[in-house]
Amino acid sequence: MTTIILVLIGITLLSIAILISVRPWRQSLISRRVFATYKRILPQMSDTEREALEAGTVWWDGELFRGNPDWNQLLAYPVPKLSAEEQSFMDHEVEEACALVDDWKVTSEDFDMTPEAWQYIKSKGFLGMIIPKKYGGLEFSAFAHSQIVTKLSTRSSSLSVSVMVPNSLGPAELLLHYGTDTQKNHYLPRLAKGLEVPAFALTSPWAGSDAGSIPDVGIVCKGLWKGQEVVGMRVTWDKRYITLGPVCTLLGLAFHLYDPAGLLGDKKHIGITCALVPRDTPGADIGRRHVPLNAMFMNGPTRGKDVFMPLDYVIGGPGMVGQGWRMLMECLAAGRSISLPSSNAGMAQLTARTVGGYARVRSQFKMAIGRFEGVEEPLTRIGAYTYMMDAVRKMTAGAIDLGERPSVVSAIAKYHVTERARQVVNDGMDIVGGKGICLGPSNFIGRAYQQLPIGITVEGANILTRSMILFGQGAIRCHPYVLKEMKAAYNPDAKQGLLDFDEAFFGHAAYTVKHAFGALGKGLTGSHFVSVPANVAPETRRYYQQLTRFSSAFAFLADISMLVLGGELKRREKLSARLGDILSMLYLCSATLKRYESEGRQQADAPLMHWAMWDTMYKAQMAFDGVIANFPVRWIGRMLYRIVFPLGHPYDVPSDRIGHQVAKLMIEPSASRDRLTAETYLPKVASEPVGAVELALLATIEAEPIEARIRAAEKAGALADNPDANVRDLVHAAFAAGIVTTAEYAVLKRRNELRDIVIHVDDFPYDLGRSRAQALLHKAAA
Numbered sequence: 001m002t003t004i005i006l007v008l009i010g011i012t013l014l015s016i017a018i019l020i021s022v023r024p025w026r027q028s029l030i031s032r033r034v035f036a037t038y039k040r041i042l043p044q045m046s047d048t049e050r051e052a053l054e055a056g057t058v059w060w061d062g063e064l065f066r067g068n069p070d071w072n073q074l075l076a077y078p079v080p081k082l083s084a085e086e087q088s089f090m091d092h093e094v095e096e097a098c099a100l101v102d103d104w105k106v107t108s109e110d111f112d113m114t115p116e117a118w119q120y121i122k123s124k125g126f127l128g129m130i131i132p133k134k135y136g137g138l139e140f141s142a143f144a145h146s147q148i149v150t151k152l153s154t155r156s157s158s159l160s161v162s163v164m165v166p167n168s169l170g171p172a173e174l175l176l177h178y179g180t181d182t183q184k185n186h187y188l189p190r191l192a193k194g195l196e197v198p199a200f201a202l203t204s205p206w207a208g209s210d211a212g213s214i215p216d217v218g219i220v221c222k223g224l225w226k227g228q229e230v231v232g233m234r235v236t237w238d239k240r241y242i243t244l245g246p247v248c249t250l251l252g253l254a255f256h257l258y259d260p261a262g263l264l265g266d267k268k269h270i271g272i273t274c275a276l277v278p279r280d281t282p283g284a285d286i287g288r289r290h291v292p293l294n295a296m297f298m299n300g301p302t303r304g305k306d307v308f309m310p311l312d313y314v315i316g317g318p319g320m321v322g323q324g325w326r327m328l329m330e331c332l333a334a335g336r337s338i339s340l341p342s343s344n345a346g347m348a349q350l351t352a353r354t355v356g357g358y359a360r361v362r363s364q365f366k367m368a369i370g371r372f373e374g375v376e377e378p379l380t381r382i383g384a385y386t387y388m389m390d391a392v393r394k395m396t397a398g399a400i401d402l403g404e405r406p407s408v409v410s411a412i413a414k415y416h417v418t419e420r421a422r423q424v425v426n427d428g429m430d431i432v433g434g435k436g437i438c439l440g441p442s443n444f445i446g447r448a449y450q451q452l453p454i455g456i457t458v459e460g461a462n463i464l465t466r467s468m469i470l471f472g473q474g475a476i477r478c479h480p481y482v483l484k485e486m487k488a489a490y491n492p493d494a495k496q497g498l499l500d501f502d503e504a505f506f507g508h509a510a511y512t513v514k515h516a517f518g519a520l521g522k523g524l525t526g527s528h529f530v531s532v533p534a535n536v537a538p539e540t541r542r543y544y545q546q547l548t549r550f551s552s553a554f555a556f557l558a559d560i561s562m563l564v565l566g567g568e569l570k571r572r573e574k575l576s577a578r579l580g581d582i583l584s585m586l587y588l589c590s591a592t593l594k595r596y597e598s599e600g601r602q603q604a605d606a607p608l609m610h611w612a613m614w615d616t617m618y619k620a621q622m623a624f625d626g627v628i629a630n631f632p633v634r635w636i637g638r639m640l641y642r643i644v645f646p647l648g649h650p651y652d653v654p655s656d657r658i659g660h661q662v663a664k665l666m667i668e669p670s671a672s673r674d675r676l677t678a679e680t681y682l683p684k685v686a687s688e689p690v691g692a693v694e695l696a697l698l699a700t701i702e703a704e705p706i707e708a709r710i711r712a713a714e715k716a717g718a719l720a721d722n723p724d725a726n727v728r729d730l731v732h733a734a735f736a737a738g739i740v741t742t743a744e745y746a747v748l749k750r751r752n753e754l755r756d757i758v759i760h761v762d763d764f765p766y767d768l769g770r771s772r773a774q775a776l777l778h779k780a781a782a
Contacts, residue, residue, distance in 0.1 A: 032498060034501075034505060035488075035489070035497070035498055035501045035502075035505075056329070056330065056332075056405040056406060056407030056408075056410070056477075057404045057405045057406055057407075058406070058408070058477050058478050059399050059404045059406040059409055060073075060074060060077075060399070060406075060409065060587065060590060061406065061408045061409050061412070061474060061477075061478050061583065061587060062477075062478045062480075064478070064551050064554070064583060064586045064587060064590070065474065065475075065478035065479055065480075065551075065554075065555060065558070065583065066478075066480060066551075066555065067511075067514075067515045067518065067551050067552040067554070067555030067556070068518070068548060068551065068552065069547065069548060069551055069586075069590070071532055071533050071536070071544055071548075072533050074590055074593075074594055075533060075535070075536070075594070075597060077395075077398065077399075077402070077594070078398070078402070079398070079598040080141070080142075080143035080394060080397060080398035080401055081143070082141075082143065082144055082147065083141070083144070086140055086141065086144040086147075089138070089140075089144070089148070090144075090147060090148065090151065093124045093126075094148055094151050094152065095681070096120065097117070097120060097121055097124070097126065097152065097159065097163075098151070098152065098154075098155040098156075098159070098681040099683075100113075100114070100116060100117040100120055101113055101114075101117050101155055101156045101158070101159045102441075103155065103156040103157075103158070103447060104440070104441040106156060106158045106296050107158070107294050107295070107296050107447055108294075108439070110296075111296050112158070112296055112298070113156075113158055113159065113162065113296075117159070118162075119194075121159075121162065121163060121194070122193065122194020122195075122197075123193070123194060125137065125138045125192060125193070125194075126148075126163045126194075127163065127166040127167070127191065127192070127194045127197070127198075128166070128167075128172070128188075128191055128192030128193065128194070129144070129145050129148065129163075129167045130145065130167045130172060130173060130176070131172055131176070131188050131191060131192040132176075132188075135184065135185075135188035135189050135192055136188070136189040136192040136193055137188070137191075137192035138192075141401050142337070142338055142397045142398075142400035142401045143394070143397045143398060143401055145164075145167055145338050145342075145397070146338050146341070146342040146393055146394070146397040147342075147679060148163070149163065149164045149338065149339065149342035149343055149346070150342045150343070150345050150346040150349070150390075150393070150679040151346065151679040151680070151681055152164075152346070152681075153342065153343040153344075153345075153346025153347055153350075154346045154347070154349055154350040154353075154679065154680045154681045155681045157295045157297060157343070157447070157451055157454075158295065158296045158297040160343050160346065161243060161295070161297035161343070162244065162297055162298070164338070164339045164342070164343065165198075165199070165243045165244050165339075166191065166197070166198050166244070167338075167339075168338065168339045169200060169328070169331050169332055169336075170198050170199065170200040170252055171187065171191065171198040171199075171200060171250055171252040171276055171315075172188065172191050172198060173331050174200075174252065174274060174315050174327055174328075174331060175187055175188060175191075175276075175315060176188070177327070177330070177331060178315050178316040178320055178323075178327050179315055179316060180316060180317045182312075183276070183315070183316075183317070187250065187276070191250070196249045196250045197244060197247055197248050197249050197250070198244065198248060198249075198250045198251075198252065199242050199243060199244040199245045199248035199250075199251055199252065199302075200242070200251075200252035200253075200254075201237065201239040201242045201245065201251055201252065201253050201254065201302050202214070202239070202254045202328070203239060203240060203241045203242070204216060204237075204238060204239055204240070205238060205240055208461075209460070209461055209464045211254075212272070212325060214254060214255065214256065214272070215238075215256075216235070216236065216237035216238065216239070216253075216254070216255035216256065217235070217236055217237075217255055217256050217257075217258065218233040218234065218235040218236075218255045218256070218257045218258070218273060218275075219233060219234045219235075219257075219258055219259075219260065220232075220233055220257065220258065220259040220260075220261065220263050220264055220270070220311075221233070221234055221261065221263070221308075222263070223308045224308075225308070225309075225310050230310050230311075231263055231264075231310075231311060232308055232309055232310040232311055232313075233257065233275075233308070233309055233310075233311065233313075234306045234307065234308050235253070235255055235275070235277075235304060235306075235307050235308075235309060236304060236305050236306055236307070237253060237255055237302070237303060237304050237307075238301075238303045239253075239301060239302050239303070240290070240300075240301040241290065241299060241301075241458070242299065242300060242301065242302055243297065243298065243299045243458075244297075244298050244299075245286060245298065245299065245300045245301065245302050246286070246287050246288065246289045246298045246299070246300040247298045248279060248286065249278065249279045250276055250277075250278060250279065251276070251277040251278075251279065251284065251286065251302060252274060252275075252276055252277075252315070253274065253275050253276075253277050254272055254273070254274050254324050254325075254328065255272070255273060255275075255324075256269070256271070256272055256273070257269075257270040257271065257272070257273040257321055257322060258270065264318070264321065267322075270321050270322035271321075271322030271323070271324070271325065272322070272324035272325040272328075273314055273320075273321050273322055273323070273324045274314070274315045274320075274323075274324035274327055274328070275309065275313040275314050275315060276313055276315060277304075277307075277309060277313060281307060281309060282307070282308075283304050283305060283306065283307035283308075284302070284304050284307055285302060285303040285304055286302045287300070288300050288301055292451070292454050293450050293451045293453065293454060294447070294450055294451070295447070295450075295451045295454060315327065329407075330405065331405075332407070332410070336410040336411065336413070336414050336459055336460070337396045337397060337399065337400055337406065337409070337410040337413055337414075338396075338397055338400065339459070340414050340417065340418055340455050340458070340459055341389070341392060341393040341396060341397075341413045341414060341417040341418075342393055342397075343455065344389070344417050344418045344420075344421035344455050345386075345389045345390050345393045345417060345421070345679075346679060346680075347421050347424070347425060347448050347452075347455075348382070348385065348386040348389050348390075348420070348421050348424040348425070349386060349390070349676070349677045349678075349679055349680045350444070350445075350448065350677075350680055350690070351382060351386070351424050351425050351427075351428040351445060351448065352382050352383060352386045352424070352666065352676055352677050353673075353677040353680045353682075353690070353693075354428075354444045354445065354689075354690055354693050355379070355382060355427075355428040355431050355432060355445065355666075356370070356379065356382070356383070356666035356667050356673065357667070357693040357694065357696070357697040357758075358431065358432055358693055358758060359375060359379060359431055359666065359667050360667040360668065360697055360700055360701070361693065361696045361697055361700050361754075361755050361758050361759070362755075362758070362759055366711065368667065368700075369431070370431075370663065370666065370667035371667075373656075373660075375431055375663075376659060376660055376663035377659065377663075378427035378428075378430055378431055379427075379431065379662070379663040379666045379667070380611060380654075380659035380660075380662040380663050380666075381423060381424065381427050382424050382427050382428060382666065383608055383611075383662045383663070383665060383666045383676065384608050384611040384612040384615065384662055385420040385423060385424050385612065386424060386676055386677075387592070387595070387605070387608040387609065387612055387676060388420070388588055388591070388592050388612040388616065389416075389417045389420050389421065389424075390595070390676075391588075391591040391592045391594065391595035392412075392413050392416065392417055392587070392588055392591045392592075393413065393417060394591075394595065395590075395591040395594055395595070396409055396410065396413040396591075407473065407477065408469075408470070408473055408474040408477055408478060408583075409587065411460065411465050411469045411470055411473070412470060412583070412584045412587050412588075414459060414460065414465065415462050415465045415466055415470065415584070416584055416588060418455040418456050418462060419456070419462060421452065421455065422452050422456060425445065425448050425449050425452055426449070426452075428445050428448075428449075429445060429449050432445055434761065435759060435760075435761050436449065438761045438762060438763075439762070440761070440762020440763075440764070441689070441762060442689045442692075442757070442760050442761075442762050443689065443762065444689040444690055444693065466577045466580055466581070467573035467574070467576060467577040467580075468573060468576065469580075470576075470577070470580025470581075470583060470584055471558070471576045471577070471579040471580035471583060472570060472576055472580075474580065474583055475558055475562065475579075478583075479558070480507070480511065481504045481505075481507050481508035481511060482508070482562065484500065484503075484504035485501055485504045485505060485508065487500070488500035488501035488504060489501065508559070511555075511559070512556065512559040512560070512563070515552050515553075515555040515556035515559070516556050516643060518552040518556070519549070519552045519553040519555075519556045519643050519644055520643045520646060522548070522549040522552055522553075523549065523553070523643070523644060523645060523646040523647060524646050524647065526647070526650065527545040527546050527548065527549035528545065530544075530545040530548045530549065532544040532545055532548070536593075536597065537596065537597065537601045539606060539610075540593055540596060540597075540609070540613075543589065543593060543613050543617070544593070546617060546650065547586060547589055547590070547593075547617075550582070550585075550586060550617070550620055550621075550624075551586055553624065553643075553644045554579075554582045554583065554586065554624075556643065556644075557579070557582075557624065557627060557628075557640060557644065558579055560636065560640065561575065561579060561627070561631075564631075564632070564633055564636060565632070572632075574626075574630065575627055575630060575631075578623045578626040578627045578630075579623075579627055581619070581620070581623035581626075582620050582623045582624060582627075585616050585617070585619055585620035585623065586620065588616050589613055589616050589617065589620075592609060592612050592613055592616070593609075593613070595609075596609045599675065602671075602672065602675070604665075604670065604671065604672040605672050605675065605676075607658050607661035607662045607665065608662055608665065608672070608676065610654075610658050611654045611658045611659060611662050614651065614653075614654040614655075614658070615653070615654050617651050618651040618652065618653055618654070621649055621650070621651045624644055624645070627640075628640045628641050628644065668701065669697065669698065669701070682694055686754060686757055689758075692754060692757045692758050693758055695754050696751070696754035696755050696757065696758045699747070699750050699751040699754050699755075700751055700754075700755065702747055702751070703747050703748050703751040706740055706744045706747060706748060707748070709739065709740070710730065710731075710734045710739055710740065713734065713737075713739045714730075718737060718739065719733055719734065719737060719739075722736075722737065731745065731748040731749065731752060734748075735748075
């Protein structure tokens with residue numbers, strides 16, 4: 001009987017194999033039926049959704065999605081470097097720009113940068129970094145752009161945002177890619193020299209994250225322009241959150257264009273169109289401001305009602321009407337890859353540098369607070385997250401310089417760098433405590449904390465990005481077969497569509513089975529037999545193996561989720577978000593390993609790398625659990641767990657031992673600390689809050705051996721009867737008792753002076769100076 005059963009099973013499997021191998025048979029008996037069902041359940045896709053989906057390129061994210069990343073390819077990506085010209089600009093112009101801005105005055109007194117600072121960044125080409133030299137721009141690399149924005153962000157958000165917006169998605173980039181020669185020759189030299197200040201208006205009060213549904217409208221019509229009747233557009237718009245809007249001289253504008261009279265052809269709804277509108281265009285309402293959490297970069301609304309403008313205002317001219325959404329989607333990845341990851345990485349570097357120093361300077365219970373285990377925990381997160389954030393920033397900017405437009409990777413970078421910045425600055429505030437919550441000129445972290453939600457919210461709100469884009473777009477763009485299947489279903493040629501679908505579908509099926517066995521096999525063997533490049537650092541070898549295992553498991557889990565849920569997965573945003581988390585963690589880990597190799601395997605930096613890797617792998621593991629535990633078909637969920645984790649979880653939380661090593665790096669000067677915070681602007685005077693921390697840290701370390709001797713003498717009773725033997729006056733008591741020399745006393749006094757500057761909390765008149773300001777106004781009026 002057993003023999004007969006085995007024979008029957010063998011015959012069945014052989015029959016299936018023959019059926020699948022003979023393409024006409026499988027098309028007739030399988031593919032045709034599956035194709036019909038697939039087309040029926042496939043969600044409808046709008047033109048804007050399709051253009052967004054097809055925009056950009058697939059890069060390293062594609063390797064992670066395919067389940068067997070080619071680590072040699074990752075290691076072969078060139079390490080981005082600054083040219084001599086770019087390095088000189090960082091060392092001189094960027095330093096000078098930082099020195100010209102006092103963030104406290106900008107945010108609390110002047111509500112803007114000084115005219116001198118504005119003129120400097122305009123005249124030195126900061127607003128034209130992406131513009132080619134033939135138009136008068138700097139023509140810097142994406143990496144240089146990232147480095148500059150990172151450093152400016154350690155000084156002032158008003159400064160960094162004012163620089164990054166003209167170099168991100170906006171008029172200059174759109175003109176470079178799509179502008180007519182006339183538009184380029186006129187506007188690009190003016191933008192490069194700051195003679196024009198650009199802004200781009202997309203967001204509407206009624207269509208925020210759903211930007212494709214903007215209600216702003218242009219009607220093609222005839223009208224008078226400079227004394228002549230021309231074919232143009234009457235445009236009505238109402239936009240908000242437009243950065244640089246209040247001071248812009250050239251407004252990029254996105255709107256739906258309609259042609260009811262058929263002046264341009266038969267199409268009534270031409271589509272989203274992008275135009276350039278000079279500020280002085282009659283009817284353009286520009287100039288009012290928002291106040292984004294007291295960050296005083298220029299941001300505000302703009303409106304217009306039936307504003308007539310010629311078709312020449314369309315970016316690219318009349319031939320590019322209706323192409324606006326495609327233009328925006330194709331250019332979005334570059335800006336999103338640089339602007340927000342860079343500015344938030346700068347915020348993290350500033351926090352790491354200042355809070356780490358503060359934790360050594362500030363003491364409680366006769367010990368630096370940075371040595372308490374409770375403080376070590378947030379210090380560890382600050383250090384390790386900053387290390388990983390900067391790795392992601394640099395690797396993603398490097399992709400842009402390689403010619404990539406990685407839409408999924410840019411969304412990962414934007415989401416996870418801003419979220420980790422939120423954690424880093426929150427941890428910094430916890431350590432700094434009362435000083436951090438009182439704003440004033442000596443507060444080095446308060447404004448960063450206050451303005452954190454801005455990065456979380458703009459350029460695609462993080463909730464939307466996580467729940468709808470990371471996996472929703474990633475699954476279709478990065479998967480080797482899903483997009484092919486969708487295109488086959490949308491193909492108006494049904495016969496060719498079936499042929500394409502048949503090939504993609506059976507390739508997809510084999511791919512799924514392959515990764516099911518791959519995930520199970522790697523799980524059962526602990527991934528110990530996974531091959532990795534021989535030239536990786538020995539201490540990172542296991543990470544590459546486990547990442548390959550997780551990649552294979554992710555590919556399988558993603559396929560099963562799409563197979564079981566189909567179009568419903570688009571509405572299962574929590575599941576989609578967790579799948580996106582897994583993909584994101586794999587990318588973050590890849591960037592971290594790439595950084596460690598690129599920087600020469602710095603052993604002193606290894607604790608930063610290890611803690612960041614372990615924490616992120618643990619989070620990926622928890623994301624797997626989140627998908628499996630909430631899988632709508634419970635028996636499939638149980639099956640998935642047995643395949644993905646056949647021997648249980650491989651990761652626990654990162655060890656306290658490594659965390660202690662990271663925290664120690666944060667509170668003492670070292671090459672590691674300098675590499676971690678390399679782009680931080682560091683004034684060298686005690687009158688600057690960051691400069692005071694730097695000087696106080698060095699003075700504290702110099703004073704510690706002397707202070708230890710005083711503590712020993714105090715413990716021995718040498719100062720028992722001295723009323724000055726308290727925290728504030730202990731140094732004077734020890735000097736008076738002859739415990740320290742005159743030279744040592746000078747060291748301790750200097751340390752105390754700098755320490756008191758660092759821990760000082762700003763205070764103001766009870767009315768915050770209002771009465772004095774009013775008196776000055778009355779005096780001026782008189």
